[in-house]
Amino acid sequence: MRLTLLGGFLGSGKTTWLRHRLRGHDDTLVVVNEFAGCAVDDVLLAAVAPTTVIAGGCCCCTHRDELVAVLRDLAEQRHAGLSAGLGAARRVVLETSGMADPAAVAQAIAGDPVLVSNLVLDEIVVTVDAVHGADQLEAEPLAVAQAACADRIVITKADAAGTDDVARLAGRLAALAPRARLEAAVLGEAVALPEPVAPAGPAAAAAAPAAGATAPAVPVAVTLTPGPETGWPELAVWLSALLHHHGDRILRVKGLVRTEAGRMVLQAVGPSVQRPELARPGADGDDGLVLIGRDLDAALLARSLRAFAAPARVLAEVPGR
Numbered sequence: 001m002r003l004t005l006l007g008g009f010l011g012s013g014k015t016t017w018l019r020h021r022l023r024g025h026d027d028t029l030v031v032v033n034e035f036a037g038c039a040v041d042d043v044l045l046a047a048v049a050p051t052t053v054i055a056g057g058c059c060c061c062t063h064r065d066e067l068v069a070v071l072r073d074l075a076e077q078r079h080a081g082l083s084a085g086l087g088a089a090r091r092v093v094l095e096t097s098g099m100a101d102p103a104a105v106a107q108a109i110a111g112d113p114v115l116v117s118n119l120v121l122d123e124i125v126v127t128v129d130a131v132h133g134a135d136q137l138e139a140e141p142l143a144v145a146q147a148a149c150a151d152r153i154v155i156t157k158a159d160a161a162g163t164d165d166v167a168r169l170a171g172r173l174a175a176l177a178p179r180a181r182l183e184a185a186v187l188g189e190a191v192a193l194p195e196p197v198a199p200a201g202p203a204a205a206a207a208a209p210a211a212g213a214t215a216p217a218v219p220v221a222v223t224l225t226p227g228p229e230t231g232w233p234e235l236a237v238w239l240s241a242l243l244h245h246h247g248d249r250i251l252r253v254k255g256l257v258r259t260e261a262g263r264m265v266l267q268a269v270g271p272s273v274q275r276p277e278l279a280r281p282g283a284d285g286d287d288g289l290v291l292i293g294r295d296l297d298a299a300l301l302a303r304s305l306r307a308f309a310a311p312a313r314v315l316a317e318v319p320g321r
């Protein structure tokens with residue numbers, strides 16, 4: 001089977017790009033790896049392809065063995081399907097978590113004797129967010145490592161950034177990954193890439209993280225489960241206020257929440273809450289809201305959400321009222 005590795009920093013648009021690409025390709029299986037234990041991407045991807053989820057850590061490190069087991073299983077199923085004269089998948093796309101280094105994932109696969117004889121790595125595709133990508137390359141050595149190992153870099157969200165910003169980002173990425181093919185996309189659809197603008201100063205300086213910079217702490221994932229008393233408007237306002245005040249510490253928010261209109265997929269990247277999307281009726285996945293960031297206090301966040309979402313009840317608990 002052919003294998004495509006799809007990587008890119010948290011919220012950079014991997015799932016969106018893949019969903020679009022999978023339409024009309026019924027020979028493809030998807031494995032999606034989520035950093036948090038409460039998975040959301042599989043809810044979106046399962047609508048377009050058979051999807052296996054590996055949640056609760058990165059398949060480049062803590063969940064390496066699980067990844068190898070899942071891929072071995074898919075290879076076995078393929079052999080069984082072929083021997084039974086059934087149609088069999090020809091391609092696997094592995095969407096890594098936003099905290100994974102695709103090069104380490106490729107190494108894990110290449111180091112397994114069963115996988116190496118069953119999978120051929122075609123391409124490492126890495127998504128880079130046109131809005132947040134430049135800052136992420138500045139602040140996150142992982143974002144640099146992800147882009148540096150790509151065969152193809154897709155600058156996503158080109159609709160949400162200025163042409164000059166996309167051109168500068170493309171120039172930076174071209175210096176960082178000179179052998180990678182550069183593209184731009186809007187919601188997975190390829191769009192014209194502006195002429196890359198080379199970064200000022202030596203290319204090596206533009207490509208490397210700042211000298212002497214210490215690696216930032218590994219982010220943590222906190223899962224909150226808003227109770228049934230939490231209305232959608234309260235949740236959205238709470239989240240916007242949280243991101244406004246602490247957005248520098250929160251890299252990514254996503255979750256499945258119940259609302260009067262049905263189950264919604266809620267997402268935020270950096271400080272911006274994205275427009276929610278209705279989950280497919282009957283979709284699997286636990287309800288919950290995942291916040292990925294640094295220096296997060298789970299108990300404090302849960303208290304804050306409770307106080308905000310159910311003010312009447314909290315007020316009633318205050319003695320004397």
Ligand SMILES: Nc1nc2c(ncn2[C@@H]2O[C@H](COP(=O)(O)OP(=O)(O)OP(=O)(O)O)[C@@H](O)[C@H]2O)c(=O)[nH]1
Pocket residue numbers: 008009010011012013014015016017041097098127156157158159160185186187188252254267268269274275
């Ligand atoms: N405006 C705009 N928004 C986009 C585009 N691509 C993705 N998004 C939004 O960006 C958010 C994150 O996109 P995802 O595709 O979930 O990103 P991801 O890289 O899979 O996220 P993680 O798996 O959490 O790392 C979602 O709210 C998307 O709707 C785009 O081209 N334009």
